Amino acid sequence: MSDALGNLFRVVSWTAKQHRRVLDLLGCRCALCGETEALFLTIDHINGGGTEHRRRCTVTAMRTAIINDPDAKKKYRTLCMSCNMAAARCTDDEIKRAIKESIYS
Ligand SMILES: [Zn+2]
Numbered sequence: 001m002s003d004a005l006g007n008l009f010r011v012v013s014w015t016a017k018q019h020r021r022v023l024d025l026l027g028c029r030c031a032l033c034g035e036t037e038a039l040f041l042t043i044d045h046i047n048g049g050g051t052e053h054r055r056r057c058t059v060t061a062m063r064t065a066i067i068n069d070p071d072a073k074k075k076y077r078t079l080c081m082s083c084n085m086a087a088a089r090c091t092d093d094e095i096k097r098a099i100k101e102s103i104y105s
């Protein structure tokens with residue numbers, strides 16, 4: 001393995017482990033639909049401001065801040081990518097109702 005490829009593998013591995021630590025802290029399940037596949041899970045800023053937070057720092061720095069925040073569970077929650085995108089436009093109740101009424105469920 002080349003040095004560059006080895007370095008890339010170490011970064012990806014470390015990033016995945018850090019993501020897993022955040023999910024272990026907040027819960028490895030979408031708070032709205034129940035999705036549990038870690039690959040699809042994201043972190044939602046409960047009171048908004050996620051876009052601004054991402055502009056101020058890297059994802060790595062944001063994850064580190066969440067891991068070290070004693071109030072993390074009050075500020076953040078786990079959502080799958082679909083629910084997180086929907087949460088920008090709908091209330092939690094609207095998303096849950098849409099999931100319940102979906103022809104796919
Ligand atoms: Zn979801």
